[in-house]
Amino acid sequence: MNTQSYHKRRAEIAHYFDHTATEAWSRLTSNSPVSHIRRTVRAGRDTMRAILLERMGTDLSGLRVLDAGCGTGALSVEAARRGAEVLAIDISPKLIALAQERAPATFNGGSIEFRVGDMLDASLGSFDHVVAMDSLIHYRTDDAVAALAGLARNCRASIQFTFAPSTPMLELMHAVGRWFPRGNRAPAIVPVRETALAASIAREPMLAAWSQGRSQHVKSGFYQSQAYEIVKR
Numbered sequence: 723m724n725t726q727s728y729h730k731r732r733a734e735i736a737h738y739f740d741h742t743a744t745e746a747w748s749r750l751t752s753n754s755p756v757s758h759i760r761r762t763v764r765a766g767r768d769t770m771r772a773i774l775l776e777r778m779g780t781d782l783s784g785l786r787v788l789d790a791g792c793g794t795g796a797l798s799v800e801a802a803r804r805g806a807e808v809l810a811i812d813i814s815p816k817l818i819a820l821a822q823e824r825a826p827a828t829f830n831g832g833s834i835e836f837r838v839g840d841m842l843d844a845s846l847g848s849f850d851h852v853v854a855m856d857s858l859i860h861y862r863t864d865d866a867v868a869a870l871a872g873l874a875r876n877c878r879a880s881i882q883f884t885f886a887p888s889t890p891m892l893e894l895m896h897a898v899g900r901w902f903p904r905g906n907r908a909p910a911i912v913p914v915r916e917t918a919l920a921a922s923i924a925r926e927p928m929l930a931a932w933s934q935g936r937s938q939h940v941k942s943g944f945y946q947s948q949a950y951e952i953v954k955r
């Protein structure tokens with residue numbers, strides 16, 4: 723992946739998660755008390771995590787999983803508990819430090835290696851499953867699809883990921899956000915139309931050996947996300 727827009731957006735995301743939002747993100751992904759709105763987001767994200775894990779299987783013994791954009795590592799921990807050998811990578815050093823601090827010392831069979839870096843780094847090795855929960859939602863759709871193509875190069879079975887489904891409210895927020903200076907605001911979430919995403923995946927030559935799999939909507943208060951998957955034929 724070499725596009726300017728991907729690198730620019732990745733830098734904004736890194737700054738946001740490593741500086742502006744580290745504390746808020748740490749709280750949201752813990753059991754600490756949060757506002758009602760954030761409780762709904764937390765509940766939606768718990769549901770989403772369970773769906774993505776379920777799709778990979780209850781027994782992941784002997785399988786390698788890339789948690790691409792692992793944040794504070796909740797999904798990595800669950801995958802390792804199911805026996806997976808997990809590589810948990812994130813561009814935010816602070817979130818990786820937090821994830822390491824929170825992870826249990828041992829798992830029954832599984833393991834986690836934490837790493838600071840880009841999920842598309844070609845040196846990460848190969849994986850049975852890649853999971854990108856809410857970590858592609860800030861990228862333009864063409865960049866997200868190019869990222870999927872990059873991830874697919876080193877993946878044997880499935881890529882589980884989420885996107886923010888287009889709704890009138892999200893489209894409006896996205897349009898309005900473009901008229902204001904960015905400053906320390908959260909990087910915009912890009913609304914995605916599922917048909918456009920599917921067409922874009924179908925057009926990507928590097929995904930020619932992949933089929934589109936299940937798609938499931940999760941809505942909980944302010945959290946709206948779509949669990950999507952592509953599977954190797």
Ligand SMILES: C[S@@+](CC[C@H](N)C(=O)[O-])C[C@H]1O[C@@H](n2cnc3c(N)ncnc32)[C@H](O)[C@@H]1O
Nearest residue numbers: 739791792793812813814839840841855856857
């Ligand atoms: C909304 S958070 C989700 C974190 C985690 N997947 C979860 O669901 O709790 C998005 C994460 O993706 C990471 N991220 C975004 N782009 C990335 C990239 N190109 N490589 C690695 N991590 C990335 C961010 O730093 C951030 O921690």
